[in-house]
Amino acid sequence: MRVLFKNIKQLLQVRDTDVEKVAGKDMGELPVLEHAFLVTENDRIADFGPMDHIPDIKADHEVDATGKMLLPTWCDSHTHLVYAGNREEEFVDRIRGLSYEEIAARGGGILNSARRLGLSSEDEIYEQSSKRLKEIMQLGTGAVEIKSGYGLTTESELKMLRVIKRLAEAYPIDIKATFLGAHAFPEPFRDSRDQYVDLICDEMIPKVAQADLAEFIDAFCEKGYFSVDQTQRIMERGQEFGLVAKIHVNQFNSIGGIQAAIDSKALTVDHLEVMTEQDFIDLERSEVMPVALPSCSYFLSIPYTPARQMIDRGMPLAIATDFNPGSTPSGNMNFVLSTACIKMRLTPEEAINAATINGAYAMNLSGSLGSITRGKLANLILTREIPSYGFLPYAFGSNHIERVMIRGQFLPEE
Ligand code: NIG
Ligand code: FE
Numbered sequence: 469m470r471v472l473f474k475n476i477k478q479l480l481q482v483r484d485t486d487v488e489k490v491a492g493k494d495m496g497e498l499p500v501l502e503h504a505f506l507v508t509e510n511d512r513i514a515d516f517g518p519m520d521h522i523p524d525i526k527a528d529h530e531v532d533a534t535g536k537m538l539l540p541t542w543c544d545s546h547t548h549l550v551y552a553g554n555r556e557e558e559f560v561d562r563i564r565g566l567s568y569e570e571i572a573a574r575g576g577g578i579l580n581s582a583r584r585l586g587l588s589s590e591d592e593i594y595e596q597s598s599k600r601l602k603e604i605m606q607l608g609t610g611a612v613e614i615k616s617g618y619g620l621t622t623e624s625e626l627k628m629l630r631v632i633k634r635l636a637e638a639y640p641i642d643i644k645a646t647f648l649g650a651h652a653f654p655e656p657f658r659d660s661r662d663q664y665v666d667l668i669c670d671e672m673i674p675k676v677a678q679a680d681l682a683e684f685i686d687a688f689c690e691k692g693y694f695s696v697d698q699t700q701r702i703m704e705r706g707q708e709f710g711l712v713a714k715i716h717v718n719q720f721n722s723i724g725g726i727q728a729a730i731d732s733k734a735l736t737v738d739h740l741e742v743m744t745e746q747d748f749i750d751l752e753r754s755e756v757m758p759v760a761l762p763s764c765s766y767f768l769s770i771p772y773t774p775a776r777q778m779i780d781r782g783m784p785l786a787i788a789t790d791f792n793p794g795s796t797p798s799g800n801m802n803f804v805l806s807t808a809c810i811k812m813r814l815t816p817e818e819a820i821n822a823a824t825i826n827g828a829y830a831m832n833l834s835g836s837l838g839s840i841t842r843g844k845l846a847n848l849i850l851t852r853e854i855p856s857y858g859f860l861p862y863a864f865g866s867n868h869i870e871r872v873m874i875r876g877q878f879l880p881e882e
Pocket of ligand 1: 577578716792793794
């Protein structure tokens with residue numbers, strides 16, 4: 469199957485060479501081809517260029533993109549989109565004045581979701597999660613990472629990971645699974661936390677790895693959750709089984725999670741709302757990709773990740789949704805893009821780089837996704853008629869997407 473897009477007003481994120489991520493000043497540059505064509509062959513990008521070089525070929529389908537942008541789909545490198553039920557009542561508790569931490573201390577929060585998940589069958593969880601996955605695909609997401617972490621028993625964690633695997637088999641988008649058994653301490657281990665860490669290390673990690681259910685391993689490294697030592701132990705054990713670290717750090721407090729992640733050769737450190745000068749220094753000297761989650765800050769009214777400073781200091785940055793029932797009940801990467809610009813002072817170029825090529829890198833996917841490059845997967849967003857790409861983050865809250873293509877096939881219009 470061959471699709472020809474012609475008269476594209478702006479073809480965005482065009483990278484001929486193999487760039488796996490962009491950092492610092494380079495994030496301010498978004499390579500754009502004006503008045504362009506693009507050809508897809510089966511599931512890949514086959515060719516593109518300026519309209520005056522359009523090849524004389526027969527296509528199965530032609531799209532006239534006059535006035536429209538074409539760009540790679542969003543790469544959402546941090547979600548918890550497999551869950552059961554919702555936490556609407558906690559939303560109201562927070563409006564009435566309780567904090568995220570206070571709600572968790574009353575048995576709400578992650579443990580609330582874990583209870584609901586424990587009571588739901590694998591099929592129910594699959595059905596609920598499929599709906600969310602279909603929704604984010606329509607919103608332009610073409611690759612997504614999904615974490616476990618609402619199971620908190622060996623059986624329930626495996627159940628979540630099997631749901632992620634089923635989604636990956638059933639849907640055309642790339643899905644990467646992360647084992648997050650270390651998301652919270654379940655009730656029976658309230659006063660014996662190290663024993664829960666033993667369970668993660670001795671039983672959960674080997675079983676997850678044996679069943680080949682995850683590529684990454686995560687922990688919520690935070691006061692009241694997993695300590696730096698516990699996080700390090702879990703990451704080391706994960707490494708023995710080939711699981712690569714991607715860690716929740718510095719959401720509410722800086723306790724040394726960044727340094728633990730660097731020692732664990734993590735691919736990413738995620739959240740980073742609270743950063744000390746030492747954290748900046750250690751992170752900028754490392755190879756670890758920082759991931760900011762602006763819609764989580766928005767929803768919880770907590771500080772935004774100091775992303776402007778990170779980029780000014782030469783670091784790379786990815787942005788992601790954190791889609792989950794407690795701190796971000798939204799998987800909308802378009803909103804993340806706007807919020808990154810409005811609240812973290814990223815330019816549209818920086819935000820688009822953070823949501824595409826760097827998001828792909830944050831999932832080990834930049835070899836096949838994240839840019840308009842010959843041979844990469846044909847995962848594309850065709851916008852409606854808009855004046856320029858800056859309009860995407862600027863006119864927030866409107867849907868600027870006309871059609872989404874995944875692996876060379878348009879999603880059905882809804
Ligand atoms: O990334 N901070 C830890 N985990 C999630 C929230 C999970 C929840 O509240 O259910 C987050 O914000
Ligand atoms: Fe998260």
